[in-house]
Amino acid sequence: MAKKTQGSQRPKLAVWKFSSCDGCQLSLLDCEDELLDVAGAVEIAYFPEATRAVVKGPYDVSLVEGSVSTPEDAQRIQHVRRQSRVLVTIGACATAGGIQALRNFANVEDFTRAVYAMPEHIEALSTSTPISYHVFVDFELRGCPINKTQLVEVIGAFLLGRRPNVPTYSVCVECKRRGSPCVMVAQGIPCLGPVTQAGCGALCPAYNRGCYGCFGPMETPNTAACSAQLQALGMDDPQLTRVYRTFNAWSEAFRRESEIHDA
Amino acid sequence: MHVLERAQFDTLLEALQQHGRQVIGPVRRDGVIGYEPVRSAGDLPVGWADEQEAGRYRLHHKDHGRLFDYTAGFHTWKRYLYPPTAVLWQASRDNGRLSFETPSETPPKFALLGVRACELHAIAIQDKVFLDGAHPDPAYAVRRNNAFIIAVNCGRAGGTCFCASMETGPRAQGGYDLALTEVAEDGRHYFTVEAGTKKGERLLDELELREAIEAERAAAAAAVEAAANQMGRQMPVDGLRELLAANPESPRWEAVAKRCLCCANCTMACPTCFCSTVHDSAAMTGETAKRERVWDSCFTMEFSYVHGGSVRKDASSRYRQWMTHKLSSWHDQFGSSGCVGCGRCITWCPVGIDITEEAWLLQEAHGGPTRTGE
Numbered sequence: 001m002a003k004k005t006q007g008s009q010r011p012k013l014a015v016w017k018f019s020s021c022d023g024c025q026l027s028l029l030d031c032e033d034e035l036l037d038v039a040g041a042v043e044i045a046y047f048p049e050a051t052r053a054v055v056k057g058p059y060d061v062s063l064v065e066g067s068v069s070t071p072e073d074a075q076r077i078q079h080v081r082r083q084s085r086v087l088v089t090i091g092a093c094a095t096a097g098g099i100q101a102l103r104n105f106a107n108v109e110d111f112t113r114a115v116y117a118m119p120e121h122i123e124a125l126s127t128s129t130p131i132s133y134h135v136f137v138d139f140e141l142r143g144c145p146i147n148k149t150q151l152v153e154v155i156g157a158f159l160l161g162r163r164p165n166v167p168t169y170s171v172c173v174e175c176k177r178r179g180s181p182c183v184m185v186a187q188g189i190p191c192l193g194p195v196t197q198a199g200c201g202a203l204c205p206a207y208n209r210g211c212y213g214c215f216g217p218m219e220t221p222n223t224a225a226c227s228a229q230l231q232a233l234g235m236d237d238p239q240l241t242r243v244y245r246t247f248n249a250w251s252e253a254f255r256r257e258s259e260i261h262d263a
Numbered sequence: 264m265h266v267l268e269r270a271q272f273d274t275l276l277e278a279l280q281q282h283g284r285q286v287i288g289p290v291r292r293d294g295v296i297g298y299e300p301v302r303s304a305g306d307l308p309v310g311w312a313d314e315q316e317a318g319r320y321r322l323h324h325k326d327h328g329r330l331f332d333y334t335a336g337f338h339t340w341k342r343y344l345y346p347p348t349a350v351l352w353q354a355s356r357d358n359g360r361l362s363f364e365t366p367s368e369t370p371p372k373f374a375l376l377g378v379r380a381c382e383l384h385a386i387a388i389q390d391k392v393f394l395d396g397a398h399p400d401p402a403y404a405v406r407r408n409n410a411f412i413i414a415v416n417c418g419r420a421g422g423t424c425f426c427a428s429m430e431t432g433p434r435a436q437g438g439y440d441l442a443l444t445e446v447a448e449d450g451r452h453y454f455t456v457e458a459g460t461k462k463g464e465r466l467l468d469e470l471e472l473r474e475a476i477e478a479e480r481a482a483a484a485a486a487v488e489a490a491a492n493q494m495g496r497q498m499p500v501d502g503l504r505e506l507l508a509a510n511p512e513s514p515r516w517e518a519v520a521k522r523c524l525c526c527a528n529c530t531m532a533c534p535t536c537f538c539s540t541v542h543d544s545a546a547m548t549g550e551t552a553k554r555e556r557v558w559d560s561c562f563t564m565e566f567s568y569v570h571g572g573s574v575r576k577d578a579s580s581r582y583r584q585w586m587t588h589k590l591s592s593w594h595d596q597f598g599s600s601g602c603v604g605c606g607r608c609i610t611w612c613p614v615g616i617d618i619t620e621e622a623w624l625l626q627e628a629h630g631g632p633t634r635t636g637e
Contacts, residue, residue, distance in 0.1 A: 037547035124335030138303045156399070165542050169527060169563040172613070177347035177558055181295040181337050184613045186320045194526035194613050208293060219564045222524045222578065229614045 011060035011159060013038075014046035014078050018066025019100055021127060023145040025049050025065045025092035031052050034152045041159055057083035061158055063151075063208055064137075067093040069100055069128040075232060078109070083137035086158055089131045090151065092144035097250035099144075100128040105262075139164060144214040144247035147199050158177050167198050168219040172210050175202035183210055190230045192243060195221040195253070200229040212246060217253035264480055265472035267443070269452035272304040272330070273595075274412075279374040280470055284411055286332040287343055288376035289330075294322060295337040300483050307334060315495070315606065318615025328452060331377055331445050331490060332422030335605045339534035340382055341389060343373055344406045351402075351541065353553045372410040378439065380432030381424075381574055381603040383414055385534035387438050391597050402448060413463060414439035418446075418486040422495035423606030429498055431603045435459075435491040441466065444483035455483040496606060496619045499626050504600075506626055507591035511583060515625045518611035523613050527560035529608035529616075530585065537600050538566070561585050 015025050021078055029050060031038060034237065038044075047054035062084035066146070068074050096190050103111055112119040131137055141154055150166055157164035158166045169175070171193035175182065183189040183205045191210035193202065197218040204211050217223075227240055242260035267275060278285050280302075288301035291308040301307060312332040314321045318526035350366045356404055359388070374380035378386070386407075394599045417424075426432030435442045443454040455475050458464040475483075530536040540559035545552040562581050567574040575581045591624040593601030602618070623634045 012516065013603055034547060041547045058470045097604060152547065153544065156545060159547070160549060165544065167563075167565070169565070170524070171560075172526040173531065173560060173563070176528060179297065180349075181293045181297065182322075182528065182611055182613060185318055185611055186337070188319075191613070194524040194528070197461060218271070218526075220525050220576075220578065222522075225522050225524055228522075232552075236371040 001098070005145050010041065010043045012045035012055060013042040013059075013155070014057065014059040014062045014080075014084065015044075015049065015060060016046070016064045017049070017067075018064065018077065018094065018131070020066030020091065020093040020098065022049060022065070023071070024065070024094075027090075027146050027148040027151055030061070031148050031152060034148075038152065040189055042155070050079050058114045059084050061086045061088065062136045063154065063155075064090055064094050064131050065090045067097045067100060067123055067128045067130060068134055069103075069127060070123060072123075073213040076198060077131060077134045084209060086129075086138045087135065088139045088141060088154060088158070089137050090141045090146050092142065092214065092216060092247040093128075094131045095140040095142055095251075096254075097130050098129045099249070101250035102245060103128055105245070105258075111193065123211060141166065142197055142215040143199055150199055155187070156187035169198055170194050170218045171198050171200065171205070171215070174198045175205050178202050180206045183208060184229070184233070186250050188233050190235055190243065192226070194218075195223050195226045213244070213254065214247055217250035223251045223253055223257035224260075227261065264476040264483075265456045265467060265470075266475045266479055267454045267456050267470070267472055268329075269330075269447075269454070271470075272454075274470060275337055276301065276303060276376075278348065278387045278466060278473060279376075279411065282466075283410075284374040285371040285373055286376050287340075288375045289336055292411050296322065296333045298336050298338040298340065298375075298377075304330065307331075308634045312494075313384045313421060314420065315423045316615070317423065317609050318612055320388060320610050327447055329418075329445055329447050331415045332419060333419060334419060334424055334608075335381065336377075336380060337532075338567065338613075339532070339607070340375055340378060340386060341534055341537075343375065344386065344410065345389060345393065345403055347380055347487075347558045349402055349556045350446050351554045353551065355372075355551045356549070359563050370409070370410075371478050372409040373406070375414045376415060377415045378412050378435075379415065379426075379605070380435045380536055381426040381429070381605040383412070383435055383438040384429075384431040384527035384603040385605070386412070388535045388597065388601065388603070389537060391599075392405060392535075403635070411466075412441075414442040416442060416483075416487045417490040418442040418444070420490045420493035420607060421496060421610075423493050423617075424604065425498050425606060426604035427491050427497075428493045428500055428558070429488065429600065429602060430606035431533065434487045434592075444484055446479065446482045446487060453479070455479055456569075463547050482539045483580040494618070496604075496609070498602070498619045499631070500618040501624060502631070503626070504591045504594050506629060506631065507587045509631055510625065511587070513625060513628060515621065515628050516579035518624075519582050519616060519621055522616055523578040524614060525562045525578050525581060526613060527562040528613060529618075530560040530562060531558060532607040533589075534605060534607065535589075535603065538617075540565070561588070570591065586621060589618075590622065606630075 191211040193211035240261040414435035
């Protein structure tokens, strides 16, 4: 149970942003129906995206969005950890380094030169890394973006002192429960669903698209077998490298598989 | 045996609807034939047939106009009798007092149209699981007891079908209210109809169908006979139960594990797999809570979780568990095989793992005959 800090009536919630697009913390504002319940159950003490009012720490639950990609990020996450009883990372950036972790496979200066008019003003680390590379993380919520129902589940679970119900099995389980035909079997569309963790509700296959792997590797990903099937469906090595290198490129299983096909 | 002309088919659907039934039948959507609500014969997959292989499913259209030329559908009937998610109870707290209630939702009275012989066996197996014994499942019971089952004998077998070797088809042997056989030849298109229950007989009486003549009976019998000779697969059933029980350490389990994704598609697609798990959830305010039951699979880590970790950590132990239960220990537990030969686990495995092939290879690895009879 997230114990209340002294002097506060309700547990204090903080929402922090690191290198990210803000999409995951917006999921909290997107909760609409549940937002009033959240606001009633916790004191939203630090959440610049939602309010300028700041309540001083320490905080009972910190939601951390984004990866560590600058020297400033690397320092600030230490400060956030010290101020937080429970630290939950939200989204692919915070749990796997995000799309910006593509720099980890290349030279970051090539990117800054290509993107910025005056790259000399950019101070970036050579890698983008998950929060767990830097501090202890109590729970990692996956997704690009996260699923708001899972977010409410995690916040509720920490408030009530129970384990969050966030399954780690494949997207296929959700896809079949939903009743969607397998796009790989029925249409020959390459899909990462069998190696990707559930959580999105199998959204893309329900609209005749293959899974992009937004929720990162499932609990026991057999990426080799998946790649063999994707090859049978016509993908070559460069394409395979690319499908594993998206939002969760720096997650261990996807990184390794991408490197196998990156000749 | 009676005859329902193709042109009269809607009268059957109308009669079912007049009895307050929701007809669930074959519907083409997103490149597959699944089981969904049907209002008229126009909703059925007229002229569509499936081509099924390990890890592959495609539909093709022909001009013969048949309504039931496909084989095993993408969905299974358990979707309706044993839905993927169901709320078991809800609780609320009022001034510190907890109260529990079972959800009062009444499921529709289904008419299941187009149930294949293998699927009748699958329903019979799930009946045994959910209704026999000391604690019948009330949610299953109400759906099952209210269901009207219209079987359709197969006039064609699919590439992953092996009901003949499981002795579960292709002819419906019971467990239906009505059984149809589709005949479309020599410019005629009709169905022979048999009743299997009093309920079925009453519906037949209402439809006022004429008796089938000898030539029609013969044509229907020939159609099903043709399907029996087209089986795409064969399960080596002789001694299989003992073979699996005797070989938990076979090197075959490691071999299949290299290909197995542990994605759980086989168990979700299987018409007899019945495992579920329950999730409790509470509103943020802590004032209400509910327990939901969802389909689960022996291919997930949590399925075998006990204090300290999962018992079946790798794919070899999970595939072994699934196949051994399905084909061997199911006999000990429920008095029959858990496999009905529908072939869904083969077709819908994204990497095309074939349970019949695994059975043959296991048999071969332990001194038994090979598929080619050596």
